[in-house]
Amino acid sequence: MSNGKLYGVGVGPGAPDLMTLRSVQVLNSVDVIAAPLGNKFTKSVAWGIAEPNIEENPDQEQLFLSFPMTKNPKILKPAWEIALNEIGERLTAGKSVAFIAQGDPLFFSTFTYMMDEIAVRLPEVEIEVLPAVSSFTAVPSAIKATIADGQERVAIVPASYGLETLPEIFRLFDTTLLMKVGSIMPELVEILEKENLLDKAVYISKATMEDETIIFDLKSIKNDKCDYFSMVMVKKSERSGVLAGNS
């Protein structure tokens, strides 16, 4: 029997109708949809986005896999082993598997590790990646701010790694998108204040989702524990005028 194909399917930033036609078509044609869970007790965010676009099909399996949000290898490794075995079993049984990912599957996504591991363990399995609207373009859409015009530079930085190099990055780039700012808001607000960029920054969580939150006064949330799926966009230029009018 030949192997099934593995698809990495991006479901976009949050609103179900921001999925692509291709992602919808693939999710309605595969044998198995695999969805990541942060832990046993939460729903899958990616599944919640995809579900309204998936037709009833009793022959299709929904496979929920746990990927704990921790850096502790003693918890991470066994969870990954289970997930890889579950997916690998189905692929070698000839079933097609779509692994869904919020945003784009190759951008800060669990799928990037999944793809690499499957490529090593089952090198004969064909892998196809379906690009999607990344959260980083949805956020500027929410606040109608240009990310970059044709002459500008953009930096995308996971905020919790290397805060000390932010001043250098702010100097080199017109727009900086800080991802996953949830736990480091106090330090970040201090850096932005020192760099005189506090009024050029905006906080957005759950962009395009029903509970989307946009905050222009970052000081007001400095000491809050913010949402994991949140970002801060810092745009130095005044050109667009849209951000400037709201700060």
Place this chain on the structure above:
Amino acid sequence: MSNGKLYGVGVGPGAPDLMTLRSVQVLNSVDVIAAPLGNKFTKSVAWGIAEPNIEENPDQEQLFLSFPMTKNPKILKPAWEIALNEIGERLTAGKSVAFIAQGDPLFFSTFTYMMDEIAVRLPEVEIEVLPAVSSFTAVPSAIKATIADGQERVAIVPASYGLETLPEIFRLFDTTLLMKVGSIMPELVEILEKENLLDKAVYISKATMEDETIIFDLKSIKNDKCDYFSMVMVKKSERSGVLAGNS
């Protein structure tokens, strides 16, 4: 009469089925679809992507507007005046207008300038931006290379502005995406060679389109005049293994 609404509609990187459900829905409901042309003699790339998803509708207008690819204000300004007047006329007549853009409308797109100008000239006009798959996520999908895992940093740089700061950017970032590399390949190849990054770079033009081109040996095209819609991705890490296997 109340004003019509202006939509900035991203049509994605090239493949028609990488459009979002929302973009398709909006394009099939507006009174006018405005599409940018590089010059009088070429077809609109964005229109070519959208067209297969647009239903026949004799009441819908297709408005093609010329935006010359030049930095010369004597050519640019009159073209922009015409485009803004054509769109403004329809909006003030109560018609809804969708301005389509290849990729995402707020990312290196003509729409960013359009949005800002309409906001100044017709401040009462409502503007809605529909995010889309940006070319920058489509490219890694084409070569199945991770853009960034959760700890990595990404720089997106229009290649023709500030080549001299590239070594500093390569040092600070795990992945660098150089946009619009068409005219500066000789200089870029030299810099990559000097920085010992030539085998970490890949050239992609027209990602996800039928005539998509992927080139891993950048030296082989060093002296070519390359496509305007082309990019080079430089990824320092070896983690993914996918890029490394092809270089």
